[in-house]
Amino acid sequence: MELVYSVCVGFMSACGIFLMLRGHTFTLVIGLTLLSYSVNLFLFASGGLTIGSPAVLNGSENYADPLPQALVLTAIVIGFAMTAFAVILAMRGRADLGNDHVDGDDPVDPLAREDKA
Amino acid sequence: MSKKSKFVWFPTPYHSLLLWLVWQILHEFSRGHMVLGAVFAIVIPWIVAPLSEKEPVAKNPLKVLLYLLRLVQDIIVSNFEVAKRVLQSNRHLKPAFIAVPITISEPLPLTIFTSSVSLTPGTCSVELSDDKQWLYVHVLHLEDEQKLIAQIKQRYEAPIKEIFQC
Amino acid sequence: MTNILEIVVSFLLVLGAIIMLIGSIGLAKLPDYFTRLHAPTKASTLGVGCILIASMVYFSFDLGRLNLKEFLITMFLFITAPIAAHMLAKAGLQYKVKLKEDTYNKDLSAKAYLHKAPDED
Amino acid sequence: MSLLDHLVIFPILLPFFAGVILLFPSISSALNKQRVFTIATSVLMVIAAAMLLIKVQSTGIQVYALGNWSAPFGIVLVADAFSALMIALSAILGLAVILYASAGEDKNGAFFHPLIMFQLMGINGAFLTGDAFNLFVFFEVLLIASYSLMIHGGGKQRVQANIHYVFLNLIGSSLFLFALGTLYGTLGTLNFADMADKIPHLSNNELMITKSGALLLLAVFGLKAAMLPLHFWLPKAYANTSAPVAALFAIMTKVGIYSIWRVHGVMFGNQAGELANIALPWLWPIALATIAIGAISVLASQSLRVLCSNLVIVSVGTLLVTITLNSVQASTAGIYYLVHSTIACAAMFLLAGLIQQQRGKAEDRFVTARAMPQSAKLGFVFALLAIALIGMPPLSGFVGKALILQSVTDTKQMAWIWSLILGAGLISLIALSRAGTSLFWRTSGENTTALQGSPIQYLAIGILVALLPLMVIFGGSISDYAQLAAEQLNAGLSLQQLNEVAK
Amino acid sequence: MHYFWVPFLPMLGIIIPLLTNKFNRSTCALATALLPALALGLILFDLPAVLDGQAFTQSIEWIPLLGLNLSFRLDGLSVLFSLLILGIGLLVILYARYYLSEKDHMGRFYCYLIMFMTAMLGIVMSNNMLQLWFYWELTSISSFLLISFWSHSSDARKGARMALTITGAGGLALLAGIVLLGEVVGSYQLNVVLNSAELVQQHPYYLAILSLFLLGAFTKSAQFPFHFWLPHAMAAPTPVSAYLHSATMVKAGIFLLARFYPVLAGTEVWFVVVSLTGLFTLLLGAYTALFKHDLKGLLAYSTISHLGLIVLLLGLNTELAAIAAVFHIINHAIFKASLFMAAGIIDHESGSRDMRKLNGLWKYMPITATLAMVASASMAGVPLLNGFLSKEMFFTETLDQSILGSLSWLIPVLATIGGAFAVAYSLRFIHDVFFNGEPKGLTKTPHEPPRYMRVPVEILVALCLVVGIFPAYTVGPLLDSASLAVLNHPLPEFSLAIWHGFNIPLLMSGLAIAGGLAIYLNRKPLFRFEGLFPAIDAKIKFEGAIQACVRWAQKVNQTLESGSLQRYAFWLCFFALALIAPPLLDLDTTRGSQAEYPLNGAVAIAAVLLVAGSLATVIWSHYRLIALLMLSLVGLVVSITFAYFSAPDLALTQLSVEIVTVILLLLALYFFPQHTPTSKSRPSHFVRDLAVASLIGCIIGSICFALMTSPLDSISEFFIANAKTGGGGTNVVNVILVDFRGFDTFGEITVLGIAALGIYKLIARMRLSMRTKDHDGRLWATDKYPVLLSVISQSLLPLFLLISAYIFMRGHNLPGGGFIAGLITSIALIQQYLAHGVDWMTKRVSVSYHYFIAIGLVTAAITGLGSWAFGQPFLTSWFDYFSLPWIGKFELTSALVFDLGVYLTVIGATLLILANLGKLTTKERLTVGVR
């Protein structure tokens, strides 16, 4: 199970990072979201995996490590705030720069053409 | 907004009751939750009051219950029919569009009506005409158009009109 | 937990799962968009309803008190599924998805798309 | 507990409450009220910072256990001489920036004042926190505030630069979390002191993984600090934002430096057993290359703000050198230099704002333009700042530079460091003298339509500029304080000591 | 002692000219002169003691850590220089009063001048090397200001920059040298350093120290090959030249050599480097001076030449040579200052400095001409004038050395040749300006200057004569004490007589004068010969070199900072990879000792879905809507994963965050191209990115695996043990969030709030074009708000709110909490926006969402602050159990209020973002209905 889990985490990080290395803001945002999913899974797993015993006290002996969970919760919220900002920034870039390339100079922008037509 | 001008304790008593029931469903039964549920049942309608359009109210709860039972029965029965169709070859399928003339125009009854049509497998409400006189329905397997239209009107439209008296 | 109860719950579970599977099979194999729309939005609703009821029954006995929580989900699904289907159907019209060749009254889809009465131009 | 016992958390709570109060209706709609309120808060912050500084100096390290949970279970704030100094620095910078912006820069967009407050809260939190994950949280606070502040005023270039800045930092934040996960996964704790205690006792496999995590943190902090090759975002970002924001940003790279110092200089420093000084082999070449490339970029700069941004990079390289030297003497030099360079760069950014404002279309580019109406005043301040930034007497730059030179004792390192630091000084001299002569003397006619700087803006710059000679005049006590900070820093803090102090 | 105040007096005086500038010019000059005069008085007060051979030092600690002390010394050398600096400085102040025109800002000029004077005094009086350097750099700065005083002239700016660059570079070298020397000696105090010759000269750093010091000295004193800046510094007003290039600035380098003579000199390296540099500079300067048509140019090269002479003397390593050097320092300062002033008078009263235009001025300004002629004669080394005396000593010393071995005879020969050129250019100065026919093309008729403008020149020329005739009675004691300071031990016997009988030095003098005459008479062929070589303008060369450096730097900079985010991001990832990969290569195995869970089908399916979803997101990233769908699938699977691995809170949070994110992305996507253009990316970049991403993925996966499979001894036990007793809740995760680590949550909601504010800023005044058709060219559907959706959304709202209340209330003890509840409420409201539109909602919801944020944040913070009232730190939680008659026992906790703050902040932030984003686009668009 752990092996499969880590393969998934690794794979998702790779996908996320690959997308973050692309040239258009929207793709970057998608990549960022994917990357933060994998980050969260990673952080979550740093305390080890536990099945069937959430850290809700009910008299049992064994609980999942609650600390990484709390950390991931914080990370999710912060990640959400950041993603939201990034999305709107991307829009702002699109509005101000006329295209959605990260460097603000994209010769091929189908929407721009569409608007003209 | 005239709604704001006058304070009403229970703007929507049925909603309040429903909310209180839901709260009880969600919690283990206790006196504390009865009180807490009541608080929410009162407060939430206040909060949503500005966001609610006035809707017609069902006059006869018994009829509502009967209607729901019939609906559940239809859902179950026709589900098996659909299952059969799905598992059969696609070639025997005779999908169709039909236009059902309707006389309900109030939003809530209309919604309940179209939802009923959609829920019963085999038919799916697709679109309303702008004048709200026609409901377009997609049928998975059409045997007899007129019969289906009549069935829809009789089994769903009529009781709903009765319930809401519109 | 009594045996009969176990049987009932198991039956409901398997039944629900089968209905859901059929729904998904329908989604996978039915010929055009509108036919595919039928299967999951309804079959699945009933299927998941069965499973939820099974769970409801099971936990009612397991916990030793009436447990209707799952009913809430069922209710919710039954309220929302037709609307979701309606929205999806609208989207299908908007996209002018390809209909099965022998669909009866094909041209009604064009009327529906324009929100017109069937006899209107 | 009296109110003074909570002093440690004041630098975080003061700006927080100020920021929040600024959002409430009666004040959020009146800019003048906002100005008065934030200026008053900044003054309070300066006072609080000064009190903290004095308290730390007189009674030693202060620890504040949030929620009354002792370390390592709860989050603690640790105010030692170094962090108190940084808090004071940020308070002063904040005051100057707010004064400057209150002259009108703040009305070019919404929420300027609350954002500045939140930015300060983030910076102060990052300086004070004794917990790794809490550091992440405060990093994010300061980052999100900086993202928002950077686009204050709008404009294409700003948005463009912001896109680069934001996305790079978003990758950085993800890496930060990977690193934290790794460190928690091996050390099982998040408190810096506790982590430092546990690092020497790791088993073999854990060692390597911890090393990976620690080095990943270097990349994260390095990005914030703008060290090579992660510095690319800086010139564009700093040069394109509004003057007060750029000035405030002068301390942001220092947050990265500060974290490297604490984590890689101390936590993974001499006492880390097998993992002792793991970052040093990396930091050496990076520090030197950062100075070199920064200096080359200084020479290449075509406008004052870009030049100043590149000077920031040079200062980052210089600070990294002092970290890698790994001695109390070097840390002392570094801490002194850090304060100096932050103030000088911030003041220069503010000045660049005024220059830009008075030169019309030429802005702050080194081209012939019409003369500025307040050329004499601006030129005077420019000269002072240039002297400070080059590292010439009589301003504080030379003390920092000399201290750093003195702290290099190993011959092999000395050749490199001395030539780079002195060479960078020479290049700064060439570049700044060219800049000054072009900006102030290569003129054609008078720009009569230009907006003159308001007294409050000059006051803001004046506060910062005045600190530079003061840092020389009172160089003795300041350097002694820096030495105290360096000693505390290099000694590290074990969990036991931390908890003793907390009592 | 009083001398301690000497460097401070002019320092105080820096602002006086600025303050008095508004009064009349004489007042300003007088006020300016006041403090230097006072300083001079103080020096004179202490003079007798110094002439007795005493040396004084006085120190105050300044920056002990640096070794920098406020420390001054008064010995022969510093007295000598102080007298020159203050004396000539006062004369220059007087002179400048008349020289400067009405247009010039006199206050500013005097301010710079006094600043410079202060700096020079500081240099010569410092007893601490770092302090010396402090003042040394100040001279560079103030000389920059003085040279560029006429800043409107490009020549002045460039000349000043060049001077600053060269001397600045030298200053940096000097700093290095000083710090090295300080390291070696262990002190920066001169009284210690000067007595450590043996230690220093045997230290391996000696060579480095020496070369750094010499770099400092040679750049300042314009020695070859750093001499080129000096002539261009002549762009300064003449009083500045008179001051800087006679007694002060350029003498600072000489002073440095003299000051450190005891500790650095005496070695062979010293001799070879210093003397040869001096000799070469002497010849080069003398030769070039002859061919300058500009009066000040001639004087500038003559200065270079004389500085070379002094340096040569200091390099000769004999005691008498050093004495001669000191003597020549005095003499050169006197005659050169007067010559510059004379040149300034000529320029001022005739409007030109070009010797081709200036002719026959004797007729127009006989007094000035006489003065200039006497000074020139002194420069040429004519007997009865002071220049003669030191030059005689110089010639004597050139004879008395043997270090060049069999080639040692070259030195006196070359010295004589240098002397001949000096005579020649002095002759030219006299003949070409005051005689040689009539002036040509002058803009005004030359005349004598104002009375007091000439006074300084008269005083200096008088000094030339007095010293030249009665050396022993005038400068004798001063020279003795200064030389004592230079040599740092008792002086040898020497005599300051005019007449030493017929000897070789006298012969050399004679030869020099005769040779000079001969050269001057044959100047025409010489000028033609010189004309064969292209004139090199050092300024253009230097500026060109700097420009070339700048261009190179720009090229490097552009290559590195290409402005491509993709490249920067790649570097970041690559750097991270380079950092984290090596340690893992040392790892034997990533598998730890912990037992693994067996894999089951459901997890396998989930894993497949996750991988397929991520892959599909990447592959279809060009089809953005589909990528988004895939992403929401991945999000769903991730939340189920959390649920499966015992993290119900995470699952709930992830679910609700995901849906908000998707809505946000959908909102944004409307304004974006629906497909990413593919043309731009280069295949090599693609492969490069793929490689880095995969490698990082592998490493992350490996670390993840390693962490999961190894046992962890963590602090979590504490949380589980104390959640109920200490935090009052059974959901440990929630207790950590609102209690143990409530500060994180506090920061986290702040982040959320700030993000919302920032987004609000971004949205303000955003101009986006609306698409009239969807991507495939279809017009939009007509009904904005499908009626069925509206009805259902409205009916569901109370239910949503109730569920969020449910989630909120249970949070402390069961999975749930303020954040999730807040998101559910937000989603319910967003659903209303979606179904009814912005206008409908704005009409009904009158509150601004940012107040929600403010109230939320305040609620959380006040809850934290509440604990102060109970003497507890921030965020200390409180909980207790109560019981009411009918209801029974229940728990109240401060954490719930804190969580309420979280709840409100989340609603505020989410809706501030989404509702405002929705507002962007309320214009009507083309739809199917209106085709």
Next chain:
Amino acid sequence: MLSYATLFASGLICIALALNAWRLIVGPTTPDRIIAVDTMYINSIALIILLGLYQGTTSYYESALLIALLGFVSTAAFCKYLLRGDIIE
């Protein structure tokens, strides 16, 4: 028996999920894909409930409830996007 039934039912749901995934990938149109995701939401609810039954815990209930709530919102939003481009107008 119950656990076998649960396992069996989960197996069926997993197959159903795989079929949904197939539809998601082949499309052919975007609305088809949206249906696929919507169906996946519902199938996941079933899966989660089954998981709870198997482990005998009610702690998964809220997740299922939330998926039901949010799946609808998500589907509606995607459809609105296809219909109008602007989902909040």
